[in-house]
Amino acid sequence: MAGVVPGLSPMEVDAVPNGAPAPSNGHYDSDDDDAPLVFKRHTPASPQLLKPPVQNVPQIASGGHVSAQSGVTGVSASKEESDSDDDVPLVQRREILQEAEHKPSPIAVQKKPALPAKEKQLGGEKNVVKKRPADAQKTQAPPSKKAKPEPRASSSDEDDDRPLSAVKASVKKTSAKVEGKKKVKVEQVKKPVKKEAPAKAKAPERKKAPKDGDENGTVKWTTLEHNGVIFPPPYQPHGVKMLYDGKPVQLTPEQEEVATFFAVMKDTDWAQKKTFVTNFWHDWSKLLGKKHVIQKLGPCDFTPIYEWHLQEKERKKSMTSEEKKRLKEEKLKAEEKYMFALVDGVKEQVGNFRVEPPGLFRGRGEHPKMGKVKKRIVPEDITLNIGKDAPIPECPVPGHKWGEIRHDPTVTWLAFWHDPISPKDFKYVFLAPSSSWKGQSDMEKYEKARKLKDYIGAIRDQYNRDLTSKNTENKQIAVAVYLIDVLALRAGNEKDEDEADTVGCCSLKIQHVKQIPPTSLEFDFLGKDSIRYFNTVQVNHLVYEAIGSFKKGKKFDDDLFDTLNTTKVNTHLKGLMPGLTAKVFRTYNASYTLDKLLVDTDGTTVLEKIASYQKANKEVAILCNHQRSVSKAHEGQMEKLSLKLKEAEEELGFLKEDLARARKGKPPKKRPGEDKEKKVQQPDAVQRQIEKKELQLRKIAHEMAQKDDLKTVALGTSKINYMDPRISVAWCKKHEVPIEKIFNKSLLNKFTWALEVEPEYRF
DNA sequence: ACAGAGACTTGAGCCAATGTCG
DNA sequence: CGACATTGGCTCAAGTCTCTGT
Known part of the structure; x- marks a missing residue:
């Protein structure tokens, strides 16, 4: 499993005059802490939506590789147009995308969703129906002074947004916890440290500190x-x-x-x-x-x-x-x-x-x-x-x-x-991914990543400026954040001796980064799960020089960022945006990339649309370095395919000969091994056969390319964890692709909260 | 500030079930 | 229909990040 990521091209980083992060035009409510995000639990998709996904969809779109060109800088925004026609390397593309102005999302305010009552029954004995208390939701990050949220619909309005059924359910069930609602402070669930059990590994007993x-x-639950x-x-x-x-x-x-x-x-x-x-x-x-x-x-x-x-x-x-x-x-x-x-009275699946x-x-x-x-x-x-x-x-x-x-x-x-x-x-x-708890926090994760859109410009400006900082720590933070942003590196916490020796951004060692003049860096290290990250990228020359200065005088095994750890980086990030941490960049960049790469596919078939989705998905997977090991059968399968390809080519050759003969009124020549005489054919009949064969040929060739292309790329992880499902859902709606072609049954279950998004939704 | 406990998300690999193709 | 390919679900390891006590 070598690095699958062929040279990604540079992100152009021109120092840009700083500006306050463009506060969205208030389309975001998440800054308004009176209006916590609310998780919407939907009724399950209708049964016909749950048909098993179609598998094995042949991919027909013309494939374009992420080419390894580099050194292209200063791509103008106009280039964005051509974007759909790939050959623009991923990072370069991101660069373009990142320059582009973020447009306010049309669906500004997430409406307060309904929480239809779920049926409950545990172990088949109870039968109670309650509505989940509205406030089980977590409070959002503190308000930022910058983003001026548009006034939300009045709160009563919000409440009334729920479908009737949900309202009814809640009424009917007199949940004791309605008052438990608004921020109940937990009084310490106390767990007196019991006097000494043999000091066996201690059990968790920390309480949360209610902050000011x-x-x-x-409080996550009442019952x-x-x-x-x-x-x-x-x-x-x-x-x-x-x-x-x-x-x-x-x-x-x-x-x-x-x-x-x-x-x-x-x-x-x-x-x-x-x-x-x-x-x-x-x-x-x-x-x-x-x-x-x-x-x-x-x-x-x-x-x-x-x-x-x-x-x-x-x-x-x-x-x-x-x-x-x-x-x-x-x-x-x-x-x-x-x-x-x-x-809280709702039946949920346990993981x-x-x-x-x-x-x-x-x-x-x-x-x-x-x-x-x-x-x-x-x-x-x-x-x-x-x-x-x-x-x-x-x-x-x-x-x-x-x-x-x-x-x-x-x-x-x-x-x-x-x-x-x-x-x-x-x-x-824990509960399963389909549960409210998981769904709620999943949605919050994506909302936080979307919020980063409003800050990313200023954040980039700042790290670009800090690349020349005289203060080493600031400079290191700037480079680290650059890498986290541009390469989607993980934070890189320190690890114990008794764990595998893997690294992320903050824990990179000298040996992991090589300078390749004039301004490229070669990364080669083992990341999470000991998956190799191997990538050569052209970077901003300031980053290049900064890396050189960090490496100077250090040994192979020394830390590249000797003044950093993940806490420092995250503390710094929190100063730029409430709740911001390193991992948010992965979510943000993955979702942002998907959103941008999902181009209009008007006039194409559903199969082609799905292929284009997979192509976008693949770019995201490559960005995140989601790999899989090449299956044992891969080589054999490829051989089989190339055999098939050869046969088809051969046959095509014969057919062309046949055509020439047919035009002269001659019968086709016998194929090797055949012994029956053949009849004279109509030229246009042969012509049709040729076209058919050519199509088959292209299909096989494409299948092979695709297969080889994806042999080390795992598409699933980004779909499950990084790409805002609302992007996919909206795209499906807009392009009339059945959602089951994109999300399988368990994904549909996990993403119930995202299924009712408007077709216009953009990340 | 720092170390360690604690809680939760992310990740690849495995294998049985399911789908596809000749 | 059987051989093979792909997938979905599951498993459990390995991350991230927060919070607490000192």
Whole structure:
């Protein structure tokens, strides 16, 4: 997985006279903290909208690669027009886009949405319908003096915006929490540090500090019911004996379990890594004990267990579909009650209600802990968070009990346990992405990114100015923010020794950035998930020089930004826009790019429109460096395609010959291997065949190009996390593309809040 | 200011289910 | 219909960022 990002071209950065950030013409309400963003929960899309998405749409648009040209500067705005016709490299394009004036979005004020009551019923027993209290929403960032929000519709108006049904529902249910509404301050949900449990990793108990005055917003729920979590079944010993020095060895079930974890990973990459094997041996030998026959890993032969495992796999695969179905139903039945929670009376789906099973830790990259035994979690390890008045779920493991029960309405987790691999870390159980909580915060995320539009000009002006600052820290911040903005780098927090050695912007080391004269930088480092970021970019010469000055006198392994960390950068950013942090730039630039690249597609077919959407999506994925590893089958598949291509070409050649002969009244020549004589053909019939073949040829060629092009690019991540779904929804509406062609079922579920946007919506 | 706890978002990979094609 | 390709859902690791106590 090498860097997929071929030379992106520079963003032109001319120092521009500063100006106050153009306050939007008030189309934004988010600065008005009296009018918190409100999450709109929509009724589910109508059933016919939920048909399974069509797959495998052939892409027909003419493909254009992001070309690696560089050095183009001073692109004039007029160039923007040609934009749709790609060959304009991404960054250059962004440059153009960024220069362009942001137009006020026509749909200025987000209307207060309705919260149609959801049906609720937890575990199938209750049946209460309540409306979510209007104020469960978080307060927005403090008002900025700059943006002058247009007066919103009067507040009463807002309230009346809800669909009748929602209003009715709320009335009918006399929710006790109506008054809980407006900013209830949580009085500390107190958790006296209990006197000493063995100072095992401490449990979370921090309270939020209500900040001066108006803050709060910290209460996330008033009532919360759920059934806890489900545990993996206990280990079933298989009794297959591994060999030591060629002789079968007796293992206890615990020892056998861990041996099996290892055995079944034989053909993974992990099994080839020294760290993995060493860590495994370290933990397993402890379990075996000093006096065990097995004294070393070398003589261990796990093959019998591995083979047993393959057999099991085979057995499962060969089950009849009835058996499979039955098993599935049984599983569903056992899990059903864990799948939902009741939040303020609303039934919501729980995300990860299954406790993680034991196994060997599969850290990514060169994680120092890979191969360690991840021990089984028992109920005593679990802390549940649940309403005070809610029944405490029965512990599903006989003879055990929950570790702790909390009633903390300031958080959204339903349960947590400590990560057995890194006990200071937590594993949480949260609601699913389709839930109100997640939807609300998702929407807030995009609104914050949109707000950045109003500030981005001034922010860019400022960092451009600070590139020449005499103050090193300011200069470093300027460069860092430049990189975060232009290259969409992550913030780059410091990491512990016992984690994989990866970096982001603030943690870049000297070795990761090379200067390529005259003004290019080559980045080569491992980022999140140890995915390589490899990219050469032409940058503003001031940035180039600044990097040179930061590198001066430092060693390979030293920090590039020695005066920075993410806190400093984020503190700085907050001074420029309320709530601004490094990650907002990724969201902003991703959404902004999508919005700009989704060009008008009038007059094209739906298939072509979808292809153009995917093209835009791809640009965003490249910007964010969302990669995937090339599938094992890729090469074979490409070969097959090129074979097909060759055949088609050959046939085309024959057809052309046929045509010439047909014109002379001669019959087609026999193809190699054919023996039947052929009849004379009409020239125009042959001509039609030729055209058909040519079309097929182009299609195959395009398919190949596309496939190869996308082999290392993952489109999904940006769709799920970075591109404002309202952009996609609006585009679909405007261009009459069924939304299901763009969002699959789970995305539609996750984005219910975005589905009713107007076709005119722009990011 | 700083370190660490805590909470929440983002991310790639896996695999069974589903779709497509010859 | 079977072989293969693609996808969707899930899993769990790995980030970001906030808040607290000192």
